[in-house]
Amino acid sequence: MIWGRKILCKEHLHRDRLRLPVLLFLMSIAVIFLDQMVKRLIMSDMTLGMSIPVLPGIFHITYIQNPGAAFGILAEQRWLFISVGFLFVGAAVSFYRRLRCESRWMQCGTALLLGGAVGNLIDRIRWGEVVDFLDFRIWPVFNIADISIVIGVGCMMYALFRQDKKGAEG
Numbered sequence: 001m002i003w004g005r006k007i008l009c010k011e012h013l014h015r016d017r018l019r020l021p022v023l024l025f026l027m028s029i030a031v032i033f034l035d036q037m038v039k040r041l042i043m044s045d046m047t048l049g050m051s052i053p054v055l056p057g058i059f060h061i062t063y064i065q066n067p068g069a070a071f072g073i074l075a076e077q078r079w080l081f082i083s084v085g086f087l088f089v090g091a092a093v094s095f096y097r098r099l100r101c102e103s104r105w106m107q108c109g110t111a112l113l114l115g116g117a118v119g120n121l122i123d124r125i126r127w128g129e130v131v132d133f134l135d136f137r138i139w140p141v142f143n144i145a146d147i148s149i150v151i152g153v154g155c156m157m158y159a160l161f162r163q164d165k166k167g168a169e170g
Contacts, residue, residue, distance in 0.1 A: 024111040031115025035144040036122060039131040051135065062135035065127065078128045085121035089114065102159065109155030112148045119145030 042063050046052070051062040067076050092114050099107055120143075123130040132141040 028115035035119035105159035112152030116148030
């Protein structure tokens, strides 16, 4: 059992057998594709450290390379991040059968988290660092994969909160 549900729930085994996995896969692929294409555009059209004001003083497109995790912590730990990235992808694939019985919030959150994690993993494998470019001036520079990870975790937390609330009421 996971989060109080049977691992294989009958209503999900028959309904959405193929459609759901394809939609979740496409969601992850869309995040990876968008993230990588925008990073490629940034890298080809900008020099490292270059900043283009979109809304001066508020939002800039700034090309940096981050050797660490969020906010640059654990800088220069490339192999640690690559290992953790592969472990996460492996865990997501191995727990897929359980995920089919979870709420749509949990499913979408996992797909977004996976897409973002793979997007940043590709950077780490290719260049040893993650390409960041969204700069709001009051926050560290980040990228599309980071947004996807944060939204994915938010969806998963919402799903868990709703589930705990339903359990407490029922």
